[in-house]
Amino acid sequence: MAFADASLTALRVFREVAARGTLTAAAAALGYTQSAASRQIAALERAAGARLLERRHDGVHLTAAGRIVLRRAAAMLDEADAAARELAGRAGEGGTVRLGWFASAGGALLPRALTLLRETHPEITVLTREATTPSLVRALRAGTVDVALLSSAPPFRPPDAEDPPLALEILTERPLRVAVPAAHPLAARDFVDVADLRGQAWIAGQSTGDEQLMGVWPGLGERPFVAHTARDWLAKLHLVAAGLGMTTIPPSLASAAPPGVRLLEVRGGPLELRRLLLARLSEPSPAAAHLIVALRAAVSALGGFP
Known part of the structure; x- marks a missing residue:
């Protein structure tokens, strides 16, 4: 069995495991049983001819082969999703952006930003997901979110040590x-x-x-x-x-x-300073770029969080 024969279902399960950090969380997110998700991962590893995940006490971690497969899987799944939208007659719409955010960003910033975006670009669809900052970093790497709002505390280290580094923008820095x-x-x-x-x-x-x-x-x-x-x-x-x-x-x-x-x-x-970071892995799509503008405007409208 060659990697080219890997199913889209197996690739989706693998990407979700990489994003969520555990097989249990990925299975729940996709509506699968854990055993069904495990079978998909096993089939993908057979197709790749290599171990893609290491099981540890704190969850699963990608192997070197897993990082290669994840990069390719994310691109393949994005293309498949784009084809599905085109076949459904939605290719000409404003586009969909997947935004990840940590808990405290949802109290004021997120509603303000989405309201501003709806006023200027109502054709854009934004799908959001709340998670911890480490989970959102994994999701960016896995391609399950396009843009993420992250929190950062001193000594303000990079969110992870993977290559390529995430593109980070400080939206605000204020004391706790x-x-x-x-x-x-x-x-x-x-x-x-x-x-x-x-x-x-x-x-x-x-x-x-x-x-x-x-x-x-x-x-x-x-x-x-x-x-x-x-x-x-x-x-x-x-x-x-x-x-x-x-x-x-x-x-x-x-x-x-x-x-x-x-x-x-x-x-x-x-x-005790806290930074609000805007993070992405790749160049933003036009829809994502409009969302980023709305996020910056929301920070400004809220007075930079005094």
Whole structure:
């Protein structure tokens, strides 16, 4: 069996595994059982005559052969999808862009950008996907998203060490802040010291295998008391508004803070900057270029996330 005989189904499964990082997540995304997805990967490896994936405790990783197959598979699948659109009579439409975004970008930036794009280019379809920054980097490499919004914290290393490097644009760089209930004694101040945050009750997200979710102030110098855990940022902020604890808030969510929440600068320690990055792997299509313009305009409209 030669690689040329590999099915499009097997290539789609392989690309999704590369993007999601686990066979289980890829199977769920495609609506397959894990055993069915495994059979497709096995068939593709037989066709390629090489192992394409290494199974590790933290998920799957591409082998050197896997990276070659992924690059070719992404191009083949994109061509197949383009042919399907052309046959369906949709080739002349404005185009489809797949946008990936991390959780806090969805509170204010994403709706504003998509609204701006709809006003200027209503013919463009944008499909979005929320994931952690490491997952979005994998998705860019696998070609399952065209453009991604990534988060970055000091020391601001590249998102990965693969070649070619991702094209990155800093949309904004602003300090992390702490969100406290409006009735909290600290809320009467314009800023707080790191020492003031010790011994407080925190609302934080649970850590995942590839990313530490935010909520507790970094470098607190003690084991924090986490009173409530929530992945959703708006849920965290509403818990703060209810007086149930405090949480950190990234710049991209400042404008989405509900009444009853006070945002404070933190002093007395390292400046906790956060970058919002626009990332892509290749030159953007015309539709993707219009989306990028809308994302930049949304950042500007939101005042660069004060």
